[in-house]
Amino acid sequence: MTIKLSPANESIGLASHIAIEESGLEYELNVIDMKNSEQKSDSYLKINPKARVPSLIVDNIVLTETPAILVYIAQIATDSNLALPNYPMQFAQIQAFNCYLCSTVHVAHAHKHRGNRWVNDEAALAALKANVPTTMAACFDSLEAQYVKGPWVFGDTFSICDPYLFAISSWFESDGVNIDEYPILNAHRQDMMNRASVIKVLDAIST
Numbered sequence: 001m002t003i004k005l006s007p008a009n010e011s012i013g014l015a016s017h018i019a020i021e022e023s024g025l026e027y028e029l030n031v032i033d034m035k036n037s038e039q040k041s042d043s044y045l046k047i048n049p050k051a052r053v054p055s056l057i058v059d060n061i062v063l064t065e066t067p068a069i070l071v072y073i074a075q076i077a078t079d080s081n082l083a084l085p086n087y088p089m090q091f092a093q094i095q096a097f098n099c100y101l102c103s104t105v106h107v108a109h110a111h112k113h114r115g116n117r118w119v120n121d122e123a124a125l126a127a128l129k130a131n132v133p134t135t136m137a138a139c140f141d142s143l144e145a146q147y148v149k150g151p152w153v154f155g156d157t158f159s160i161c162d163p164y165l166f167a168i169s170s171w172f173e174s175d176g177v178n179i180d181e182y183p184i185l186n187a188h189r190q191d192m193m194n195r196a197s198v199i200k201v202l203d204a205i206s207t
């Protein structure tokens, strides 16, 4: 089996990149240069016609959407216990958490630079952007109060939710939200920064 991951710097691809590093699986890396719009290049559009990162190619099958990629990594890396596969309710809670990040938190963040997915009018674009600190703070409120147990998302057990949360919480400052107001999320980010997988991945993605 060959596995090739296409992430990009400062993107949600960080979640899948850290998860696959944590899994111990062998993989190749094809870092997409989003600063130069490589996600819209002819060669990348053949991989993912949606022009988004990340994508994971397993043999000849392309998988997109971060929650799906994370679950796939966890399921094939059976020794890693990244998704608590033996406990249906815990697995459902993992899915619930990842769905919230994908469908609500990431979308709120995208209103800052990608508002033209929804509106074209300049005033509407500016209004979407101006609201990002408020909508993201509401998302982080919810993550802090309802979801993240600490030190990891599900308490003492590290799972695929942790790299996903880390990728999202790296947007705190740029989205205008003060991380010091979120002690659990702040501690989670610090703990993630100290993991060997994260140190390795951040080094690989930035070079």
Ligand SMILES: N[C@@H](CCC(=O)N[C@@H](CS)C(=O)NCC(=O)O)C(=O)O
Residues within 6 Å of the ligand: 010, 011, 012, 013, 039, 051, 052, 053, 054, 064, 065, 066, 067, 102, 114
């Ligand atoms: N739902 C997708 C979202 C992927 C996505 O929007 N990725 C952003 C980077 S964070 C992207 O590729 N943006 C490129 C663009 O909009 O041109 C997932 O969870 O993987």
